[in-house]
Amino acid sequence: MKFVxxxxxxxxxxxxxxxxxxNGHELIALGNLHPLDIDEQELNSYMFQTVGHDIVSLYEKTxxxxxxxxxxxxxxxxxxxxxxxSTKDDEIENLFELLSKIKTQHPDLExxxxxxxxxxxxxxxxxxxxxRLGLTVLSYLWQRDQSDLMSxxxxxxxxxxxxxxxxxxxxxxxxxxIGLNDTHINMSLPVIYPIMMKLNKMYEVHIxxxxxxxxxxxxxxxxxxxxxxxxxxxxxxxxxxxxxxxSTKLNTEFVEREISKEEFEENILLVKQPLLLNEKWQxxxxxxxxxxxxxxxxxxxxxxxxxxxxxxxxxxxxNKVNNLMYISNILPTxxxxxxxxxxxxxxxxxxxxxxxxxxxxxxxxxxxxYLSNIxxxxxxxxxxxxxxxxxxxxxxxxSRACVETREFLPTGNLxxxxxxxxxxxxxxxxxxxxxxxxxINESKDGLHVQGISYWAPCNIGPYSQAIxxxxxxxxxxxxSGQIAxxxxxxxxxxxxxxxxxxxxxxKHFNTIKETIxxxxxxxxxxxxxxxxxxxxxxxxxxxxxxxMSYESELWSDKEDDNLxxxxxxxxxxxxRDALCEWGGVAYKVETLTDDLDCDSDSEDMSELAQKFRSTxxxxxxxxxxxxxxxxxxxxxxxxxxxxxxxxxxxxxxIRELTEKGSQIELYYELSTINFEFLDIVKNSxxxxxxxxxxxxxxxxxxxxxxxxxxx
Numbered sequence: 001m002k003f004v005x006x007x008x009x010x011x012x013x014x015x016x017x018x019x020x021x022x023n024g025h026e027l028i029a030l031g032n033l034h035p036l037d038i039d040e041q042e043l044n045s046y047m048f049q050t051v052g053h054d055i056v057s058l059y060e061k062t063x064x065x066x067x068x069x070x071x072x073x074x075x076x077x078x079x080x081x082x083x084x085x086s087t088k089d090d091e092i093e094n095l096f097e098l099l100s101k102i103k104t105q106h107p108d109l110e111x112x113x114x115x116x117x118x119x120x121x122x123x124x125x126x127x128x129x130x131x132r133l134g135l136t137v138l139s140y141l142w143q144r145d146q147s148d149l150m151s152x153x154x155x156x157x158x159x160x161x162x163x164x165x166x167x168x169x170x171x172x173x174x175x176x177x178i179g180l181n182d183t184h185i186n187m188s189l190p191v192i193y194p195i196m197m198k199l200n201k202m203y204e205v206h207i208x209x210x211x212x213x214x215x216x217x218x219x220x221x222x223x224x225x226x227x228x229x230x231x232x233x234x235x236x237x238x239x240x241x242x243x244x245x246x247s248t249k250l251n252t253e254f255v256e257r258e259i260s261k262e263e264f265e266e267n268i269l270l271v272k273q274p275l276l277l278n279e280k281w282q283x284x285x286x287x288x289x290x291x292x293x294x295x296x297x298x299x300x301x302x303x304x305x306x307x308x309x310x311x312x313x314x315x316x317x318x319n320k321v322n323n324l325m326y327i328s329n330i331l332p333t334x335x336x337x338x339x340x341x342x343x344x345x346x347x348x349x350x351x352x353x354x355x356x357x358x359x360x361x362x363x364x365x366x367x368x369x370y371l372s373n374i375x376x377x378x379x380x381x382x383x384x385x386x387x388x389x390x391x392x393x394x395x396x397x398x399s400r401a402c403v404e405t406r407e408f409l410p411t412g413n414l415x416x417x418x419x420x421x422x423x424x425x426x427x428x429x430x431x432x433x434x435x436x437x438x439x440i441n442e443s444k445d446g447l448h449v450q451g452i453s454y455w456a457p458c459n460i461g462p463y464s465q466a467i468x469x470x471x472x473x474x475x476x477x478x479x480s481g482q483i484a485x486x487x488x489x490x491x492x493x494x495x496x497x498x499x500x501x502x503x504x505x506x507k508h509f510n511t512i513k514e515t516i517x518x519x520x521x522x523x524x525x526x527x528x529x530x531x532x533x534x535x536x537x538x539x540x541x542x543x544x545x546x547x548m549s550y551e552s553e554l555w556s557d558k559e560d561d562n563l564x565x566x567x568x569x570x571x572x573x574x575x576r577d578a579l580c581e582w583g584g585v586a587y588k589v590e591t592l593t594d595d596l597d598c599d600s601d602s603e604d605m606s607e608l609a610q611k612f613r614s615t616x617x618x619x620x621x622x623x624x625x626x627x628x629x630x631x632x633x634x635x636x637x638x639x640x641x642x643x644x645x646x647x648x649x650x651x652x653x654i655r656e657l658t659e660k661g662s663q664i665e666l667y668y669e670l671s672t673i674n675f676e677f678l679d680i681v682k683n684s685x686x687x688x689x690x691x692x693x694x695x696x697x698x699x700x701x702x703x704x705x706x707x708x709x710x711x
Contacts, residue, residue, distance in 0.1 A: 003111035012115030019140035062224040070098035083395035086433040137451030169220035174247040177213035222267035328688035335412030362441035366478035374404035385462035394440035400463035404573035408691035445470040481583035482508035524584035538700035564626035570694035
């Protein structure tokens with residue numbers, strides 16, 4: 001892609017350019033924001049480094065690439081919450097104006113380079129602006145380990161001031177941390193690196209300066225094809241030394257130089273890309289490859305009925321459990337028409353339901369979307385994106401799972417949607433930059449990464465990677481389905497690499513859990529499109545949950561996860577023709593109890609388990625029940641995973657769960673539908689129906705029915 005690089009002159013923005021070039025993108029412009037008063041160096045900006053902005057003006061000469069500049073007014077950080085909403089007169093709107101101007105001058109512009117490492121504040125703002133302009137964000141430093149990153153930057157840097165090369169040369173121009181003083185000004189990265197490592201061990205300072213410990217100015221880089229900058233003199237500023245702050249103003253001159261294509265390519269070869277799977281995850285592949293997976297799936301059936309002969313049309317379900325409303329089985333109001341007509345009809349249906357219940361779209365936390373044909377994904381996304389447009393509803397669209405269930409939906413319907421809504425959300429009216437009024441959900445928090453990086457796949461649709469309520473101590477988080485995409489290219493690994501697909505997609509799910517610090521699984525789903533994935537997924541999950549921590553020191557820091565909460569679900573197809581998609585609900589352990597080991601506060605769900613076992617003939621081959629109870633304020637939330645093989649047991653379970661007002665997410669094979677099944681579910685108003693091809697438990701055993709229940 002052709003990209004513009006946002007440059008402050010610092011090491012991060014320049015090093016990210018090298019990664020953009022390494023990944024085959026083409027630099028066509030530079031962009032810089034500077035103080036309104038050009039004689040001013042330090043600006044009180046939450047977003048932009050402005051120290052040395054005068055030197056950045058010379059980058060146009062060094063790179064032979066046009067540089068576009070725009071001013072920032074002082075004290076213009078108007079909207080300071082983490083997830084940005086376009087706000088009149090905010091400094092971020094200056095970035096929007098800058099990129100708009102560049103796009104006008106370069107209509108073929110496709111992407112924006114940004115050097116954010118840990119700052120979600122910076123990342124979300126660049127992504128917001130880029131999204132509004134139809135540009136892709138390239139942020140290859142995002143969430144990288146700081147020690148690894150600093151080490152890699154040093155490897156592509158000049159090792160001494162006298163080195164005659166076109167490698168990167170970044171100098172410290174400001175320090176503001178314990179252990180740093182004026183003697184460290186003008187030091188290069190290779191020189192300061194061991195000092196920062198020492199200070200990190202002693203005082204936990206950020207090795208890459210992410211905590212404001214230091215700022216740098218790049219004087220040379222491999223993409224400086226026409227010359228580099230030479231320091232003529234420097235003016236040390238010690239006026240704020242009592243606060244431990246020292247800075248310098250550099251006077252530089254442009255030194256002309258030509259870089260050959262061969263030298264440029266040699267330098268780019270030095271840029272290290274992180275492995276798709278690090279040593280830890282590679283050990284899981286090795287462990288799985290060393291095991292023998294039984295790929296034979298045994299089918300257990302008592303009756304075979306043609307489901308289409310029963311014409312099973314289920315009803316809309318609107319069910320409230322505590323502070324959550326589950327709106328399930330939303331279908332188009334118009335059948336037997338095109339997908340374009342049906343998707344609009346479905347969202348008109350959803351909108352009507354929301355209005356009737358006085359709910360705003362921003363209150364929706366999560367969605368599950370079934371398509372009869374995954375090839376309709378792009379058309380559906382257009383309408384879906386418009387409905388959940390962050391410029392209309394505020395930041396953080398719902399998390400999402402999207403799969404194909406060909407011919408399984410009620411006759412004439414091409415798609416089905418279910419959503420989870422926060423009924424107690426704190427809504428705030430807000431006027432955007434364009435004076436559009438929206439209702440922002442201030443109770444919602446989440447992770448919405450739209451930029452391409454090495455971290456994990458960016459979203460391939462209008463959804464967040466994870467959503468949770470910000471007042472929830474346990475941080476129960478709805479995580480979007482993850483498939484085996486290579487993050488930096490957003491291409492999927494080969495369909496012949498079944499083990500890699502299983503492990504890579506689970507790694508992405510785990511990366512999201514670790515990033516948001518909600519590392520325990522609560523209710524897991526793994527959709528598969530190939531029946532041979534059942535034993536692979538089952539063994540992957542078993543190793544991941546506990547066994548790897550005993551088999552490899554690389555996994556010794558991982559706590560055991562909840563093995564029994566997984567449902568493996570065979571569907572007809574997945575986005576990008578993936579073989580599997582891991583998704584579900586995770587949480588942060590604050591206060592937690594198990595179903596048969598509960599304290600008095602969670603005795604409620606323990607009684608459900610005991611009552612069910614006492615009233616139904618229990619057979620391990622017929623029923624598996626796992627409940628995890630989590631305290632929330634004065635109440636207890638119960639999350640159950642249940643596998644059932646007899647209609648008698650299904651009827652008893654639905655009856656018990658319905659009496660408790662639980663939400664039932666029912667997965668069933670279409671071939672299991674008969675008149676007895678219809679009689680069991682016909683009057684239930686709290687069931688989300690999920691017709692699929694086959695269902696398996698965490699051990700890879702097939703079942704007729706599976707339930708995720710929430711009480």
